[in-house]
Amino acid sequence: MTTEVLGISEESLCKAKKYIEEGEAVAFHTETVYGLGANAFSDEAVRKIFALKGRPADNPLIAHVHADYDLSRLIDGEPPYAAALRAAFLPGPLTMVYPSKGKVSKYVSCGLDTLAVRVPSSPAAQAFLRAADLPVAAPSANLSKHVSPVTARHVLDDFGGKIPLILDGGNCSGGIESTVLDCTGEVPQILREGLVTREMIAAVAGDCGVYVPQEGERPKSPGMAYKHYSPCCRTAWAKSAEEALQIYKNEDMGCGKPLILCESGVIPKLFGARALDLGDTGEEMARRLYALLREGERKATLLIGVEPKEKGGVMAGVMNRMLRAFGGDHET
Numbered sequence: 145m146t147t148e149v150l151g152i153s154e155e156s157l158c159k160a161k162k163y164i165e166e167g168e169a170v171a172f173h174t175e176t177v178y179g180l181g182a183n184a185f186s187d188e189a190v191r192k193i194f195a196l197k198g199r200p201a202d203n204p205l206i207a208h209v210h211a212d213y214d215l216s217r218l219i220d221g222e223p224p225y226a227a228a229l230r231a232a233f234l235p236g237p238l239t240m241v242y243p244s245k246g247k248v249s250k251y252v253s254c255g256l257d258t259l260a261v262r263v264p265s266s267p268a269a270q271a272f273l274r275a276a277d278l279p280v281a282a283p284s285a286n287l288s289k290h291v292s293p294v295t296a297r298h299v300l301d302d303f304g305g306k307i308p309l310i311l312d313g314g315n316c317s318g319g320i321e322s323t324v325l326d327c328t329g330e331v332p333q334i335l336r337e338g339l340v341t342r343e344m345i346a347a348v349a350g351d352c353g354v355y356v357p358q359e360g361e362r363p364k365s366p367g368m369a370y371k372h373y374s375p376c377c378r379t380a381w382a383k384s385a386e387e388a389l390q391i392y393k394n395e396d397m398g399c400g401k402p403l404i405l406c407e408s409g410v411i412p413k414l415f416g417a418r419a420l421d422l423g424d425t426g427e428e429m430a431r432r433l434y435a436l437l438r439e440g441e442r443k444a445t446l447l448i449g450v451e452p453k454e455k456g457g458v459m460a461g462v463m464n465r466m467l468r469a470f471g472g473d474h475e476t
C-alpha cells in the first residue's frame with residue numbers, strides 16, 4: 145500500500161472521509177500528538193487499529209469528535225463539574241472518561257463500561273472530524289511502546305506502506321498526550337497527566353484527584369500499566385548532571401555514542417558533552433520531548449535522560465513520560 149501524506153484541503157478531507165467510511169485507518173494531526181483514527185462504530189475498523197499498532201487488547205482507545213458533536217449520543221450523563229470542565233477546556237487536550245451508552249464498538253473501551261472522549265482543538269483535527277462526522281477511535285499514531293509522533297514524518301516512519309493516508313497538519317504544538325480525566329465519580333480524578341494540569345482542573349471543578357493504582361489492582365486506565373514512549377536505543381536515567389556525565393564517559397570509553405537529554409540549565413554543567421536541549425519551561429519541554437527522543441534514538445547508542453528540577457504543573461506530565469521512556473522508577 146502507498147501512504148499518501150497530504151495537507152488539509154477539500155480533496156484530502158474527501159479522501160479521509162472515504163477511507164474512514166471504508167473501515168481504513170487514517171492518521172491525523174492534533175494539538176497533542178498525531179492520532180491513528182478509525183470509525184468507532186465499526187468493530188472491524190477498530191480492531192484494525194489494534195493490529196496495526198500491535199497494541200495490547202486491553203488498552204482502550206479514545207473516541208474523538210468535532211466540537212459540535214452531541215456527546216449525549218455516546219455518554220450516559222455527566223456530573224455538574226464535568227459540564228464546567230467541558231466549557232473551560234474543550235476543544236483542547238483534555239480526555240474525559242464517562243459512563244458509556246455502549247453505542248460505539250465494544251473494542252473501543254475493551255469491554256469497560258466507560259468511554260473516553262476528546263474534542264481536539266487543532267483546526268486540522270476539527271476539519272478531519274467534521275468531514276468524517278462520526279466518532280473516530282484513535283490512539284497515538286506510533287507502534288505500540290514506541291515514542292508518540294509529533295510530525296507527519298514520525299507517523300510515516302512507523303506506518304509507511306501500512307495505512308493509506310496521513311493528514312499533515314504540521315508539528316504538534318502541545319507535544320505530549322492529552323490529560324485523561326475520570327469523570328464518573330464525585331470528584332474528577334486524573335488517570336494520565338498532561339497539558340491540562342491538576343491545578344487547572346481543580347480551579348474549575350473545586351477539587352481534583354490523581355489516581356495511583358494500588359498493588360495488585362487492575363489499573364483504571366489500563367494504558368498506564370504498559371511500558372511506553374521508548375526510544376529504540378538503550379537508555380539510562382540520571383538524577384544530576386554529574387551522574388549523567390559519569391554514565392556518558394563509560395559509554396564513550398566503550399566506543400559507544402552517548403547523548404544526554406536534559407533541560408537547558410544543565411547544558412553548561414556538561415563541559416561540552418553531546419546533549420539535546422529540552423528547553424526551560426514545562427510547556428517547552430513537553431513540545432520538544434518526543435521529537436528529541438526520536439532524534440536521540442537515531443543518533444545515539446545510549447540516551448541518558450536527566451531528571452528536570454521543576455515538578456509541578458505541566459512538568460508532572462513531562463516527568464511521567466520521561467520516567468517511562470527512560471525506564472525510571474515510575475513504571476506502573
Ligand code: AMP
Pocket residue numbers: 203204205206241253256258259260282283284321322324335336364365366367368
Ligand atoms: P493513547 O490513545 O495511546 O494516548 O492512549 C489512550 C489512553 O487513554 C490510555 O492510557 C488508555 O488506558 C486511556 N483510556 C482510554 N479509554 C479509557 C477508559 N474508558 N477508561 C480509562 N482510561 C481510558
Ligand code: MG
Pocket residue numbers: 283284292
Ligand atoms: Mg499512545
